[in-house]
Amino acid sequence: MRDKQREETRRRVYLAALEVFRRDGVAGCRIDDIAQKAEVSRSAFYFHYPTKDDVLIELLRESERPVGKAVEELPLDTPFEKVLSTVAAAMADFWKDEPKLLIDVATVALRLNSVVMDREAEPVRGIVAERFRLAAARNELSPVLPAEVLSDFFLFNSLAAMVAWSASPGLDLEVALQGVAMLFLTGAAGPKLKARS
Amino acid sequence: MRDKQREETRRRVYLAALEVFRRDGVAGCRIDDIAQKAEVSRSAFYFHYPTKDDVLIELLRESERPVGKAVEELPLDTPFEKVLSTVAAAMADFWKDEPKLLIDVATVALRLNSVVMDREAEPVRGIVAERFRLAAARNELSPVLPAEVLSDFFLFNSLAAMVAWSASPGLDLEVALQGVAMLFLTGAAGPKLKARS
DNA sequence: ATTATCTATAGATCTATAGATAATGC
DNA sequence: ATTATCTATAGATCTATAGATAATGC
Numbered sequence: 001m002r003d004k005q006r007e008e009t010r011r012r013v014y015l016a017a018l019e020v021f022r023r024d025g026v027a028g029c030r031i032d033d034i035a036q037k038a039e040v041s042r043s044a045f046y047f048h049y050p051t052k053d054d055v056l057i058e059l060l061r062e063s064e065r066p067v068g069k070a071v072e073e074l075p076l077d078t079p080f081e082k083v084l085s086t087v088a089a090a091m092a093d094f095w096k097d098e099p100k101l102l103i104d105v106a107t108v109a110l111r112l113n114s115v116v117m118d119r120e121a122e123p124v125r126g127i128v129a130e131r132f133r134l135a136a137a138r139n140e141l142s143p144v145l146p147a148e149v150l151s152d153f154f155l156f157n158s159l160a161a162m163v164a165w166s167a168s169p170g171l172d173l174e175v176a177l178q179g180v181a182m183l184f185l186t187g188a189a190g191p192k193l194k195a196r197s
Numbered sequence: 198m199r200d201k202q203r204e205e206t207r208r209r210v211y212l213a214a215l216e217v218f219r220r221d222g223v224a225g226c227r228i229d230d231i232a233q234k235a236e237v238s239r240s241a242f243y244f245h246y247p248t249k250d251d252v253l254i255e256l257l258r259e260s261e262r263p264v265g266k267a268v269e270e271l272p273l274d275t276p277f278e279k280v281l282s283t284v285a286a287a288m289a290d291f292w293k294d295e296p297k298l299l300i301d302v303a304t305v306a307l308r309l310n311s312v313v314m315d316r317e318a319e320p321v322r323g324i325v326a327e328r329f330r331l332a333a334a335r336n337e338l339s340p341v342l343p344a345e346v347l348s349d350f351f352l353f354n355s356l357a358a359m360v361a362w363s364a365s366p367g368l369d370l371e372v373a374l375q376g377v378a379m380l381f382l383t384g385a386a387g388p389k390l391k392a393r394s
Numbered sequence: 395a396t397t398a399t400c401t402a403t404a405g406a407t408c409t410a411t412a413g414a415t416a417a418t419g420c
Numbered sequence: 421a422t423t424a425t426c427t428a429t430a431g432a433t434c435t436a437t438a439g440a441t442a443a444t445g446c
Contacts, residue, residue, distance in 0.1 A: 002417050002424065009425085030407070041427050046409075048425095080390065107304050110360055139389040145376065150385050153377075156357040157350075163307055164349065179342065180350075187384030188347050192336040193277065199398065199443050206399085227433070238401050243435075245399095 010048045013038045017045075017055045018101070026052055026104040056108045059101065063094045064124040071127050080135040084154070084181040087128060091158055092174035099166040106163050113152075128155065154184055207245045210235045214242075214252045215298070223249055223301045253305045256298065260291045261321040268324050277332035281351070281378040284325060288355055289371035296363040303360050310349075325352065351381055 016038035020029045031052070035042040049055050070090040074083060095102055112122075132147040132154075141147060161180040165173050213235035217226045228249070232239040246252050267287040271280060292299055309319075329348040332338040338347060358377040362370050 005417090006425065032407080042408085043428075044426055047427095103308060106307060110303060110307075111300060113361070113364065136387070139387045141387045142380075142383075142385050143387065145380070150380075152361065153354075153357070153380070154385070156361070157354065160350070160353040160357060164310065164353070167310065183339075183342070183347075183350070183384075185384050185386045185390065186339075187380075187382050187386075188339050188342075188351070189382045189384075190333070190336045190338045190340065193382065202443090203399065229433075239434085240402075241400055244401095 009038075009040060009044065013040060013045055013048050014055060014058060017049070017052070018059065021052075021055075021104070022100050026056065026101075053108050053111075056101070056105050057112065060105050060109055060112075061122075063091075063105070064122065066090050066094055068124045068127045071124075071131060074131075076134060078131075080131070080138075080140040081185065083128075083131045083135070084185065085178055087154075088158065088177035088181045089174060091162070092172075092177050095162055096173045099169045102162055102166040106159050109159060125152065125155065154181075157184055206235075206237060206241065210237060210242055210245050211252060211255060214246070214249070215256065218249075218252075218301070219297050223253065223298075250305050250308075253298070253302050254309065257302050257306055257309075258319075260288075260302070261319065263287050263291055265321045265324045268321075268328060271328075273331060275328075277328070277335075277337040278382065280325075280328045280332070281382065282375055284351075285355065285374035285378045286371060288359070289369075289374050292359055293370045296366045299359055299363040303356050306356060322349065322352065351378075354381055 013034065017034045020034045020037060023029070024033070029052075031042055031045050035045050038045070049058075067087060067090040070086050071083065074086060078086075129148045129151040132141060132151040135141040136143065136147040141150065145153075157180055158177055161176055162173065165171070165176050210231065214231045217231045217234060220226070221230070226249075228239055228242050232242050235242070246255075264284060264287040267283050268280065271283060275283075326345045326348040329338060329344040329351075333340065333344040338344060342350075354377055355374055358373055359370065362368070362373050
């Protein structure tokens with residue numbers, strides 16, 4: 001009973017915060033406005049979320065869930081290209097309607113990445129890294145860097161591409177992310193440099 | 198005379214801010230401490246820098262200067278690989294002793310990238326993009342994406358790699374950045390996928 | 395006289411903490 | 421009785437603005 005009430009309040013605060021973030025921006029908004037919209041005291045906001053960033057971390061985790069799920073549904077012997085395009089599609093599906101909050105979420109993701117090095121707290125990182133390891137074992141991945149490093153790098157790239165997209169969300173996000181995945185795989189070198197290698 | 202005094206105060210505030218940022222973190226520090234260290238009133242800080250982020254933007258611009266200079270000193274027909282490794286070396290040289298402020302600078306860089314789309318305000322972006330265009334004309338660059346987009350992407354990648362490095366600055370930053378540049382050029386695909394293409 | 399640089403300060407907002415209320419466990 | 425959830429509030433910090441001072445331009 002108490003737990004149920006708590007979760008309900010927390011959710012109300014969470015949704016109110018996202019609404020206000022979208023309207024006034026994360027840096028610019030007042031916590032009073034969030035509390036008012038959620039019909040709680042300002043202190044209640046702080047009880048559930050020590051800072052505004054904690055709300056964004058929760059959004060980051062929610063965004064990771066469908067991506068992790070989509071990858072986990074793929075058979076373990078799925079070709080590597082297919083894994084990458086699945087990640088791209090799931091990410092695009094989540095973020096295509098939420099360009100405004102992307103930058104701030106990317107920012108907390110950057111910050112988290114350098115604070116907690118705990119791969120378990122971030123399910124997607126672990127799930128994607130596993131597929132990278134399998135691909136490396138099948139020679140579908142360059143051996144010059146550890147699979148985990150390449151995996152993190154791929155996720156970073158995708159995030160960067162989404163931020164760039166959010167500045168001018170005219171074109172299709174999924175097309176952009178698929179392009180980034182292919183670039184990651186094949187490299188930016190043109191025919192002349194390629195021929196030499 | 199007035200200009201000279203102004204610039205001197207501004208510089209004192211700037212250096213004091215960086216010192217306090219390094220000690221207490223950007224988010225955690227108090228502007229009062231910065232003002233005190235610079236021996237001016239808190240209002241003087243706000244006169245020169247509307248927000249803490251403006252100090253970081255100045256540091257970002259200062260970090261770009263040696264990178265731009267190093268690239269401009271290369272002959273226009275310099276091989277593309279050499280251009281990339283020059284950027285990597287110059288970036289590493291500037292940031293190797295400043296791991297703490299990297300994340301916050303990367304954050305403002307992200308934010309700027311999505312606000313001002315003015316390539317002229319950011320000298321390095323323009324200078325590097327020019328070399329990418331030349332490389333594309335010489336067939337050293339993949340034609341699937343515009344040279345400017347690839348250029349921005351390369352800079353993004355380097356920034357991301359530095360942030361990752363700053364979390365565990367044990368290894369050599371320059372080695373890491375050179376590795377990223379090579380990965381950018383040749384892609385992450387292993388022998389099996391490469392053979393097919 | 396005018397303007398640029400810097401200061402002092404009022405009001406807004408945040409952070410930390412003491413306290414109220416109602417659910418839980420014994 | 422104890423604890424979890426939430427509120428009220430004091431003190432800290434920030435933001436906006438009116439004002440002081442000294443350099444500049446006429």
